[in-house]
Amino acid sequence: MIRNITIGQYYVADSVIHRLDPRVKVTGTLLYIVSLFLFHNFWGYVVAVGCFFAVMVLSKVPFSYIVRGLKPIFFMLVFTAVLNLFWTPGTVFFRFGAIQLTWEGLRKSVFMAFRLIFLVLGSSLMTLTTTPNQLTDALEKLLRPLRHLHVPVHEIAMMMSIALRFIPILVEETDRIMKAQMARGADFESGSVLQRLRNMLPILVPLFVSAIRRANDLALAMDARCYHGGDGRTKMHPLRYQGRDFAAYFICIAYCVLLYSAVTYLPML
Amino acid sequence: MSILLRNVNYTYGKGSSEEKQALKNINLEIHKNEFTAIVGHTGSGKSTLIQLLNGLEKADSGEILFHGKNIYDKDFSMKMLRSKVGLVFQYPEHQLFEATVVKDVAFGPNNMEWEPLKAELSTFGALKDVGIGEELFDVSPLALSGGQKRRVAIAGVLAVEPEILVLDEPMAGLDPAGRKEIFDLLKKLHSERKITIIMVSHSMEDVAEYASRVIVMNQGEVVLDGEPRKVFRYEKELKQIGLGVPQATSLMHCLAAQGAGVKEDCLTVQESVSEILKWLKRV
Numbered sequence: 093m094i095r096n097i098t099i100g101q102y103y104v105a106d107s108v109i110h111r112l113d114p115r116v117k118v119t120g121t122l123l124y125i126v127s128l129f130l131f132h133n134f135w136g137y138v139v140a141v142g143c144f145f146a147v148m149v150l151s152k153v154p155f156s157y158i159v160r161g162l163k164p165i166f167f168m169l170v171f172t173a174v175l176n177l178f179w180t181p182g183t184v185f186f187r188f189g190a191i192q193l194t195w196e197g198l199r200k201s202v203f204m205a206f207r208l209i210f211l212v213l214g215s216s217l218m219t220l221t222t223t224p225n226q227l228t229d230a231l232e233k234l235l236r237p238l239r240h241l242h243v244p245v246h247e248i249a250m251m252m253s254i255a256l257r258f259i260p261i262l263v264e265e266t267d268r269i270m271k272a273q274m275a276r277g278a279d280f281e282s283g284s285v286l287q288r289l290r291n292m293l294p295i296l297v298p299l300f301v302s303a304i305r306r307a308n309d310l311a312l313a314m315d316a317r318c319y320h321g322g323d324g325r326t327k328m329h330p331l332r333y334q335g336r337d338f339a340a341y342f343i344c345i346a347y348c349v350l351l352y353s354a355v356t357y358l359p360m361l
Numbered sequence: 362m363s364i365l366l367r368n369v370n371y372t373y374g375k376g377s378s379e380e381k382q383a384l385k386n387i388n389l390e391i392h393k394n395e396f397t398a399i400v401g402h403t404g405s406g407k408s409t410l411i412q413l414l415n416g417l418e419k420a421d422s423g424e425i426l427f428h429g430k431n432i433y434d435k436d437f438s439m440k441m442l443r444s445k446v447g448l449v450f451q452y453p454e455h456q457l458f459e460a461t462v463v464k465d466v467a468f469g470p471n472n473m474e475w476e477p478l479k480a481e482l483s484t485f486g487a488l489k490d491v492g493i494g495e496e497l498f499d500v501s502p503l504a505l506s507g508g509q510k511r512r513v514a515i516a517g518v519l520a521v522e523p524e525i526l527v528l529d530e531p532m533a534g535l536d537p538a539g540r541k542e543i544f545d546l547l548k549k550l551h552s553e554r555k556i557t558i559i560m561v562s563h564s565m566e567d568v569a570e571y572a573s574r575v576i577v578m579n580q581g582e583v584v585l586d587g588e589p590r591k592v593f594r595y596e597k598e599l600k601q602i603g604l605g606v607p608q609a610t611s612l613m614h615c616l617a618a619q620g621a622g623v624k625e626d627c628l629t630v631q632e633s634v635s636e637i638l639k640w641l642k643r644v
């Protein structure tokens with residue numbers, strides 16, 4: 093039942109995007125997301141959308157898979173679109189009682205929806221082609237300079253990867269505890285909201301106890317293997333840039349230049 | 362007859378890329394007051410099978426009859442089934458959650474919508490059955506020893522007064538004294554309270570000593586089913602699927618293979634000793 097939840101939705105495939113260094117992918121995605129918000133020009137969207145689909149084809153991830161990422165933000169999407177549509181002042185082209193639609197509002201809501209959609213699609217594409225562990229590795233490396241400001245970068249990355257590691261274990265554990273309590277006649281499906289919350293207690297207490305026990309065991313095991321924090325620690329799979337990663341960085345820059353010229357030199361639409 | 366499985370199939374992750382058929386065409390009949398042991402290599406589907414017995418997992422195809430009634434019928438009460446077929450998971454002590462031992466054991470009875478008096482009676486009855494003394498009633502379950510915790514957890518299932526008690530590796534992770542406690546408890550429940558017992562176990566010695574019937578599973582199928590004495594004759598076949606026979610039985614097989622005139626189907630050390638002595642006297 094609860095097992096159907098998937099977190100860390102890596103799509104297994106062998107593509108050049110999958111093989112890229114995660115740092116490139118994180119940087120590229122950030123760049124892409126920021127770029128989405130920097131223009132108000134139709135041509136900009138053509139470039140951004142074209143670029144997304146080019147990367148998608150290279151990644152071999154089916155479009156239907158990526159689109160799934162939109163489901164959770166669907167409501168927000170409709171909400172912002174409607175808000176922009178009705179409450180933007182400008183030239184009115186449609187009026188029905190108190191409701192009035194403006195050209196500016198229409199334009200704004202379409203563009204806003206576009207940005208949100210491609211923000212989600214872009215980042216989905218990254219998480220689909222990068223394992224959570226690669227992602228934390230990349231973040232650790234990229235945020236490294238912050239160490240000088242006494243930010244515990246290594247510790248944060250370590251916590252992230254441990255958390256990720258424990259998600260499937262805890263999901264399984266929840267499933268088992270739930271079944272065990274159901275075997276004793278517990279009912280998690282009926283009753284009022286308050287009742288149901290109370291019914292969660294027989295799951296939550298053992299789950300917390302076991303999470304704490306596991307954390308304790310893990311800490312002991314790490315201690316026993318002389319874990320002493322990030323200083324001087326080496327990696328089993330160190331991140332090293334290859335030729336293709338530099339090429340990818342170059343393509344990112346090319347994307348920015350293309351976007352800039354499209355927005356600046358093509359006629360405003 | 363209390364439980365009957367007919368052509369039962371079960372697949373995990375149906376429709377996903379990691380589809381795994383855990384049970385293949387299982388046909389089984391569990392009789393009243395049997396003491397059945399289910400053995401099998403890891404991943405052979407034992408835990409899956411026992412979760413089907415009280416309706417926690419639903420078979421993809423096939424049917425399961427409880428006292429002749431199909432448990433997948435619309436008007437069949439799952440709650441009734443779960444109270445009649447008590448399931449004790451592996452490491453059941455990990456599911457204790459209440460502040461005191463008594464409260465935890467009372468969780469099941471309180472879910473049953475019984476009269477308060479009956480719920481209370483069965484709670485204290487179960488605690489007595491598993492041998493938890495009054496001095497522990499108001500202690501936090503987390504403060505007990507491993508063996509005590511497990512007995513409290515079993516009491517939590519016994520308290521709903523099941524006819525059939527199903528246990529997944531009830532001995533796992535206990536020291537010899539703890540194992541013996543649990544086994545004596547099961548034996549007592551079986552002989553005095555007439556509870557049908559189904560138990561998953563990895564120890565062939567335990568199976569030989571306590572079970573009246575062994576079901577051997579391999580890769581989702583039942584491959585052998587019968588009295589321990591009969592099943593353990595198939596030492597070679599059992600070895601092939603990663604299982605063994607009790608050491609005493611294995612020894613007798615060896616001796617017989619060397620030409621000694623001994624009976625092969627001894628199960629316990631005592632039995633083997635007396636059989637060997639008998640043979641030595643003869644020669």
Ligand SMILES: Nc1ncnc2c1ncn2[C@@H]1O[C@H](COP(=O)(O)OP(=O)(O)OP(=O)(O)O)[C@@H](O)[C@H]1O
Pocket residue numbers: 095373374381382383401402403404405406407408409410
């Ligand atoms: N929740 C699950 N999701 C997917 N596959 C599962 C799940 N539970 C079990 N399986 C798979 O089903 C098969 C049977 O598992 P099961 O737990 O019934 O084995 P088992 O005989 O109890 O093993 P063990 O002796 O290790 O407890 C295994 O191959 C296992 O990988």
Ligand SMILES: [Mg+2]
Pocket residue numbers: 407408409529
């Ligand atoms: Mg199991």
